Amino acid sequence: MQSTSKKKDDRKIAIYSRKSKYTGKGESTKNQIEMCKKKIAFQFPDVDLENDIIIYEDEGFTGYNMNRPDFQRLLKDIRNNKIKVIAFYRLDRISRNVTDFSNLVTELDNYGVVFLSATENIESITPSGRAMMFMSSVFAQLERDTTAERIRDNMIDLAKTGRWLGGNTPTGFDSEQIEKITIDGKKRKLFKLTDNEEMPIVITLFKKMLELKSLTKLETYTIQNDIKTKNGKYFTRWALKNILTNPVYAIADKDTLEYFKKFDVEIYAEEKDFNGSHGLMVYNKTEHKGKNKIVIKRDVEDWIISIGKHKGNITGKDWVEVQDLLLKNSDMRYRKPSASNALLSGILRCSHCGSFMRPKLKNKTISEDGRRRFDYMCELKEKSRKQKCDCKNINGLEADDLVMEKIKELANPTSLFYQSLKEISKNTFTEEYKNNEELKTLRSSLSKNEKDINSLLDKIKYIDIELLDDVSKEIKSLKEQNIKIEKQIKDLTNTNYDEISDKDTSDLVLNVLDTYFNEFYNLDLNTKRNLIKLLVSSITTDGEDITINFIGARNIKDDTFPTGEDSK
Numbered sequence: 001m002q003s004t005s006k007k008k009d010d011r012k013i014a015i016y017s018r019k020s021k022y023t024g025k026g027e028s029t030k031n032q033i034e035m036c037k038k039k040i041a042f043q044f045p046d047v048d049l050e051n052d053i054i055i056y057e058d059e060g061f062t063g064y065n066m067n068r069p070d071f072q073r074l075l076k077d078i079r080n081n082k083i084k085v086i087a088f089y090r091l092d093r094i095s096r097n098v099t100d101f102s103n104l105v106t107e108l109d110n111y112g113v114v115f116l117s118a119t120e121n122i123e124s125i126t127p128s129g130r131a132m133m134f135m136s137s138v139f140a141q142l143e144r145d146t147t148a149e150r151i152r153d154n155m156i157d158l159a160k161t162g163r164w165l166g167g168n169t170p171t172g173f174d175s176e177q178i179e180k181i182t183i184d185g186k187k188r189k190l191f192k193l194t195d196n197e198e199m200p201i202v203i204t205l206f207k208k209m210l211e212l213k214s215l216t217k218l219e220t221y222t223i224q225n226d227i228k229t230k231n232g233k234y235f236t237r238w239a240l241k242n243i244l245t246n247p248v249y250a251i252a253d254k255d256t257l258e259y260f261k262k263f264d265v266e267i268y269a270e271e272k273d274f275n276g277s278h279g280l281m282v283y284n285k286t287e288h289k290g291k292n293k294i295v296i297k298r299d300v301e302d303w304i305i306s307i308g309k310h311k312g313n314i315t316g317k318d319w320v321e322v323q324d325l326l327l328k329n330s331d332m333r334y335r336k337p338s339a340s341n342a343l344l345s346g347i348l349r350c351s352h353c354g355s356f357m358r359p360k361l362k363n364k365t366i367s368e369d370g371r372r373r374f375d376y377m378c379e380l381k382e383k384s385r386k387q388k389c390d391c392k393n394i395n396g397l398e399a400d401d402l403v404m405e406k407i408k409e410l411a412n413p414t415s416l417f418y419q420s421l422k423e424i425s426k427n428t429f430t431e432e433y434k435n436n437e438e439l440k441t442l443r444s445s446l447s448k449n450e451k452d453i454n455s456l457l458d459k460i461k462y463i464d465i466e467l468l469d470d471v472s473k474e475i476k477s478l479k480e481q482n483i484k485i486e487k488q489i490k491d492l493t494n495t496n497y498d499e500i501s502d503k504d505t506s507d508l509v510l511n512v513l514d515t516y517f518n519e520f521y522n523l524d525l526n527t528k529r530n531l532i533k534l535l536v537s538s539i540t541t542d543g544e545d546i547t548i549n550f551i552g553a554r555n556i557k558d559d560t561f562p563t564g565e566d567s568k
Contacts, residue, residue: 011084013040013047014074018058018093029057032089032118039118040087054083063092066100078111087116162269162281162308164191170248171229172199178309192309193248193279199313201227202249205235206314209244209322214329223384234383244322247280252307255316256280259323263300269307279312280305341371343400343528344539348376351540351547353389355380359396367397376541392543399546403539406548407532417550439489446485449478 017032037049047053054077056070066072077083086108088094094115095101108115164175173193204227209218215237221227222235229235243249250256257274260267283304286297314322342359350357357376365373375393410417452474523531532539538549 011082012052012054013044013085013087014054014056014077014083015040015087016056016058016071016074016094017089018061018063018068018071029059032093033057035089035118036087036116039116040085043116044085063095066095066104078108078113081111083111083113085114085116087118089118091115091117091120162192162278162306164193164281164308164310165283166191169193170246171243172196172202172249172313173310190309194310195313198230202243203313205240205243206249206318206322209325210318213325215240215244215326220383220385223380224387234380241326244326247282247305247319248308248310249312249314250280250319251276251312251315252278252280253312253316255320257316259316259320260300260303260305265300265303265305267305269305273307277311279308279310281308282306341400341525342374342376342396343525343532344376344396344403345529347529347532347536347539348399348546349538349540350378350380350389350391351542352391353378353380355389357391357394357541358382360393371397373397391541394541394543394546399541402546403532403548404528407535410535410550442485442489446482446489449482449485452478 015033015036017029017036019029019032033055037053040047040053041049056074058068058070061068061071066075074083074086078086086094095104105115166175169175170193172195174196175191176194177189178192179190205218205222208221209215212218212221218240219235219237222240227235229239247256252269252274253276254274257267257271283306284298285303344357345359346356348357349355356379358379359374360377360382362373362375367373374396376396376399377393378389378391381389381391409415412418536548536550538547540547540549
């Protein structure tokens with residue numbers, strides 16, 4: 001391939017490889033790269049395969065969108081005019097989305113970058129090659145869409161059975177196997193939901209919602225009456241709403257039938273089956289969106305409704321009335337007051353009950369330096385209307401200023417905190433520990449595993465939701481290895497591993513202090529909060545004093561100081 005300028009002569013050939021799963025099945029990224037090298041060597045015999053090629057690999061990422069770390073790195077290099085050819089094993093390694101692919105081709109044309117497939121007779125140099133390239137892209141998306149349609153068809157078949165598909169059961173239910181059925185020629189276990197000891201709580205929640213007509217008041221009611229989840233925690237508004245909007249509790253009767261008819265929902269049951277003898281089952285309720293694959297509820301119109309094998313507990317009339325109440329109140333829903341300058345929001349806790357102290361703005365009150373005044377109020381105190389906690393509010397601006405001043409003092413090399421960290425950081429432990437090669441190897445393995453764990457965690461925001469199990473298993477395996485390694489370290493030395501951890505923590509905190517705290521006051525609010533979280537294990541208040549418990553320096557006495565004038 002002839003270049004038109006010296007600048008283009010200097011550009012590299014990129015090899016891009018992608019694999020959707022962390023498995024040994026299929027064409028690995030390494031195999032893809034080798035195939036591409038052979039194609040490049042044939043197509044461009046003068047290319048130096050060691051120095052003229054840049055390799056980009058994404059393993060565990062879908063081809064349906066462009067949110068892949070090494071693919072984004074490739075795009076960046078293209079836009080910086082570093083790449084002249086993209087070689088790949090097969091076109092669907094680049095993209096399975098026709099629109100994205102078309103836009104990509106247009107952009108790459110502007111940079112004079114061409115495509116080269118290692119296994120397909122397609123390229124972007126000739127008109128016929130470009131036509132074949134777009135046709136392959138269309139078929140790649142068609143294959144994906146057909147798969148999605150087949151999954152939906154299977155879901156519809158399952159919906160017709162009214163079976164519980166497994167997973168976490170809704171509050172108030174357990175699941176039990178009742179029989180085996182045949183679907184697509186395969187024997188499958190059929191499960192149904194059965195009431196458990198939590199169902200009376202669910203029934204009470206619906207009853208009180210109809211009475212109180214407010215989600216916020218319902219939350220207060222549950223706290224005041226010690227109605228808790230099976231884990232012993234108070235119900236949040238979010239948890240309450242999830243229960244109240246779940247059709248699984250509703251009886252399949254004429255009221256629920258008419259309700260879902262209004263939304264033109266797909267109903268896989270005869271009208272005569274809505275006779276009040278069973279509850280509802282809903283499929284296709286959730287989807288995964290965005291780079292982080294966040295689970296969100298689909299619109300009601302996309303649900304698939306069926307008759308379950310379980311009995312319903314809430315009449316259709318009451319369930320529909322609750323939905324109407326929630327809809328009516330949605331524009332007047334609870335909005336927690338916030339203070340944009342509340343430094344300790346999400347950090348400060350009530351020492352009486354352990355709840356967060358949340359900022360509560362004062363009406364039209366401005367401080368002398370122009371800041372909006374606010375208090376920190378115990379969240380449980382507010383939700384329970386003072387029945388479960390009576391911690392006093394504290395002056396927010398004064399508390400923030402005192403903590404900031406204290407944090408600033410920490411960075412002073414003469415402070416007790418700083419000196420204590422230095423002492424721990426200097427700890428070299430025993431000579432046996434220092435020179436033991438086996439210990440060094442163990443520490444190296446421990447560090448490598450931690451880096452691998454962090455790398456996998458970084459990838460979670462890009463991967464398909466169905467791959468999370470693979471990644472979770474890898475992370476769990478690495479953590480189990482680390483537990484064994486830490487035990488070996490402890491067995492091989494008289495040094496307590498907690499002391500080693502303290503040294504690592506102290507080194508980190510010292511680095512943070514030296515790097516950031518001279519400019520602490522000039523940092524943005526979120527950065528300040530994150531730095532504070534690095535330095536303290538907790539900050540609590542009893543409504544009178546604030547207590548800061550620092551990390552990394554065990555011999556430092558917990559620092560307690562008054563907040564000044566109390567804010568009632």
